[in-house]
Amino acid sequence: MVRLAISDNHDEFRSLFEEHRGGVFRFLYRLAGNRHDAEDLLQDTFARFWRKRAQYRGDGSLAGYLRRIAYRTFLNARTRLARSRSAAPIDEVDPADGAAGPGERATGDDYHRFLRVRIREAVDALPDGWREPFVLFRFEGLSMKQIAAAMDLTPKAVELRLARALKRVATVLKDLQAEHGGAR
Numbered sequence: 001m002v003r004l005a006i007s008d009n010h011d012e013f014r015s016l017f018e019e020h021r022g023g024v025f026r027f028l029y030r031l032a033g034n035r036h037d038a039e040d041l042l043q044d045t046f047a048r049f050w051r052k053r054a055q056y057r058g059d060g061s062l063a064g065y066l067r068r069i070a071y072r073t074f075l076n077a078r079t080r081l082a083r084s085r086s087a088a089p090i091d092e093v094d095p096a097d098g099a100a101g102p103g104e105r106a107t108g109d110d111y112h113r114f115l116r117v118r119i120r121e122a123v124d125a126l127p128d129g130w131r132e133p134f135v136l137f138r139f140e141g142l143s144m145k146q147i148a149a150a151m152d153l154t155p156k157a158v159e160l161r162l163a164r165a166l167k168r169v170a171t172v173l174k175d176l177q178a179e180h181g182g183a184r
Helices: 002-006 010-032 035-051 062-084 108-125 128-138 144-151 155-179
Strands: none
Touching: 010 035, 010 062, 010 128, 035 062, 062 128, 062 144, 108 128, 108 155, 128 144, 128 155, 144 155
């Protein structure tokens, strides 16, 4: 795999891109909050990897290495993205699709859509230093050690940020549960 990653062969690099683009795109989509920015960041990530491919030595997984590049690409573009940011999707639910309106009580499938939208909003509202570890842990399935490497933090710092993010999201859910009379 190291040979493919550092190869000058465009066909081999295209193959590597095809293999890893889906995971890197999902990661960037959750961080950036919309398809357009995620696609731009994906291209920037692989362009950066291509330019610096000789630096990859095979320590750890290539997927993890690409995530680190993607995360740094996201950080470098964060100011620009903040201006165009929309809610980071947990799934493809449209907030207006079947959700109960103001003063209405959501039930059944509508309630689940309502919850997904509120969770998405709660995650999007997290401060940047908390949102990224939450997304990496909850939606990308990375370990504390992997998150620490991707974010250039200590595992303890990741644990603390993740705990704060989880507490904030849990508070939002608890408030929703109290507001809507419990689970459906």
